[in-house]
Amino acid sequence: MSGWIAVAGLGPGAEALVTPEVSAALAEASDVVGYIPYVARVAPRAGLTLHPSDNRVELDRAALALTLAAEGRRVVIVSSGDPGVFAMASALFEALEAAPEHAGADIRILPGITAMLAAAARAGAPLGHDFCAINLSDNLKPFAVIERRLRAAIAGDFAMAFYNPRSKARPEGFARVLEILRAGCEPGRLITFARAVSTPDEALNTVTLAEARPEMADMRTVVLVGNSGTRRVGRWVYTPRGVKP
Amino acid sequence: MSGWIAVAGLGPGAEALVTPEVSAALAEASDVVGYIPYVARVAPRAGLTLHPSDNRVELDRAALALTLAAEGRRVVIVSSGDPGVFAMASALFEALEAAPEHAGADIRILPGITAMLAAAARAGAPLGHDFCAINLSDNLKPFAVIERRLRAAIAGDFAMAFYNPRSKARPEGFARVLEILRAGCEPGRLITFARAVSTPDEALNTVTLAEARPEMADMRTVVLVGNSGTRRVGRWVYTPRGVKP
Known part of the structure; x- marks a missing residue:
């Protein structure tokens, strides 16, 4: 089983502003990684492990996602808004640059409604x-x-x-x-x-x-x-x- | 029956990037107004009138939407991407400013994934x-x-x-x-x-x-x-x- 990472934008808050693409990734995920209040927006379910973490630990969080994906897990990193606007996408690429052993990671960035x-x-x-x-x-x-x-x-x-x-x-x-x-x-x-x-x-x-x-x-x-x-x-x-x- | 206008962002193209909020507005609409290729992205159905128009007629299109809403129609103005980014939302407010008889119009702007x-x-x-x-x-x-x-x-x-x-x-x-x-x-x-x-x-x-x-x-x-x-x-x-x- 090959793992992957999707960096997903949950939008500003309302469920009606979450794209179907992001909802589908969350439905397929085995693990959700992110800042505590964003992970709290994901409904728990059997087979899904939530990894909430504190603010200002973006690189640790990104490294965790890379490790989990290398183990075959299907990881969604959740951001508020859009992941490419002052959020987790850049942090993931910084972590990727620092960890050449993960160069082949399967990564997708899923846009969202930014604040x-x-x-x-x-x-x-x-x-x-x-x-x-x-x-x-x-x-x-x-x-x-x-x-x-x-x-x-x-x-x-x-x-x-x-x-x-x-x-x-x-x-x-x-x-x-x-x-x-x-x-x-x-x-x-x-x-x-x-x-x-x-x-x-x-x-x-x-x-x-x-x-x-x-x-x-x-x-x-x-x-x-x-x-x-x-x-x-x-x-x-x-x-x-x-x-x- | 009171009419309304929703200015909706269809996102860049893929259905998976259309928000549920926009899909719901389209499902409730009686009329869809917009530039020809954007209106073409809306599935025809009974009870829905499509009003495609050419490029560079944004103010005419906005005026049509205001008139239809005043007649009690449920109008979605479709934009590609996000309606507030180089798209129809500003044109609608320009038209509203020029038509004080529509000052009471029920307007919502529905964000989308911008290009x-x-x-x-x-x-x-x-x-x-x-x-x-x-x-x-x-x-x-x-x-x-x-x-x-x-x-x-x-x-x-x-x-x-x-x-x-x-x-x-x-x-x-x-x-x-x-x-x-x-x-x-x-x-x-x-x-x-x-x-x-x-x-x-x-x-x-x-x-x-x-x-x-x-x-x-x-x-x-x-x-x-x-x-x-x-x-x-x-x-x-x-x-x-x-x-x-």
């Missing part, structure tokens, strides 16, 4: 034109890189989506992000704080940049910043498709 | 760190805006995804994009040309920037450009999660 697109859909279409996705966590990169990318995104008049905007461990980072935005964008720039979209805890709040406060975000929030043309129509926020010459 | 994430999953994880999505079509914006955004994305060392890279009508645009990339990035920068991902016509081709040629892309291609740290491991391309200080 920024689920949040944008609830708000309207704030990412309806060119946009950037930036991870504001400075666990794996210096804040100077975040700042450089923010300034570039402002210079390019991109709409922006921020992942991991704020944690208890570093509340000052997001305050600094708002300062940088205020220095480069007009005060009426629209910002949507989208928390836990598609779960029972969902909450959306759209404000102007002048009104935005750091405490409007937590680690379950995706922050969507419009470009200079983003506007409201009724309860919706959208970015027009075109830019006039 | 860049399906393509990234096939390639590995080239968008595994901060990235930009840029529409290279100059139908609705001057090329100077595209150029400004490209330069900003290079300055920020973002990975990039390009939608609509090349058409018969303007083959020179993508050649110019490659020139701009060559001026700002190292020749070994990895670029993946991902064509028609998840369809029978799927084709992936990863080359270096030095090897990239304009004719490697057409309008069914999404182009993924790595950041300065993007690399290969075996047949995969991935962008590491971190940036070393």
Whole structure:
């Protein structure tokens, strides 16, 4: 029996946003590996071993998956959202690079609905034109890189989506992000704080940049910043498709 | 009977990438509105009226959907990929803004698997760190805006995804994009040309920037450009999660 690894995106939370491809992989799996709250979204069943692990141990988790697959197990690594967006796919390839004995592993990456697109859909279409996705966590990169990318995104008049905007461990980072935005964008720039979209805890709040406060975000929030043309129509926020010459 | 509009993302092509939420909306619909090849992906059935229309008539299509919903119809506007990424959601809100008589319309946006994430999953994880999505079509914006955004994305060392890279009508645009990339990035920068991902016509081709040629892309291609740290491991391309200080 030959083992395999599927790195699967569970989407933002609702079952209705899990693709049939991901559901099929979970139905065939012998083992599910992932961060505790994501593994908790997989229904237990006979023949399925769950391997929940803590945050910040992505490389250990990936190494476990490679070992299990080499033993012939059918392993699904679960990510929230899409596995290729600030999630487990890159971690698996880092682990693969460090473990040449697993070079022949049978790997598939199964895309999912990433948080920024689920949040944008609830708000309207704030990412309806060119946009950037930036991870504001400075666990794996210096804040100077975040700042450089923010300034570039402002210079390019991109709409922006921020992942991991704020944690208890570093509340000052997001305050600094708002300062940088205020220095480069007009005060009426629209910002949507989208928390836990598609779960029972969902909450959306759209404000102007002048009104935005750091405490409007937590680690379950995706922050969507419009470009200079983003506007409201009724309860919706959208970015027009075109830019006039 | 009260009508509604759902703007639904069909994903990149495969049925296994259509969310259950979108399938449910299509099952309840009385009318499906959209660009001809996307409407062709919806199975005909009794009680369902299909309204396929040509490209570049997005506002007419959105106005039709608003009119049908006002008549009590259950309308799904279909987009390829995700409706909020260079697709019909923004067009619907533009039409809504122009038609205040429809201000009370019951609208939902249903996210889908957007082309860049399906393509990234096939390639590995080239968008595994901060990235930009840029529409290279100059139908609705001057090329100077595209150029400004490209330069900003290079300055920020973002990975990039390009939608609509090349058409018969303007083959020179993508050649110019490659020139701009060559001026700002190292020749070994990895670029993946991902064509028609998840369809029978799927084709992936990863080359270096030095090897990239304009004719490697057409309008069914999404182009993924790595950041300065993007690399290969075996047949995969991935962008590491971190940036070393």
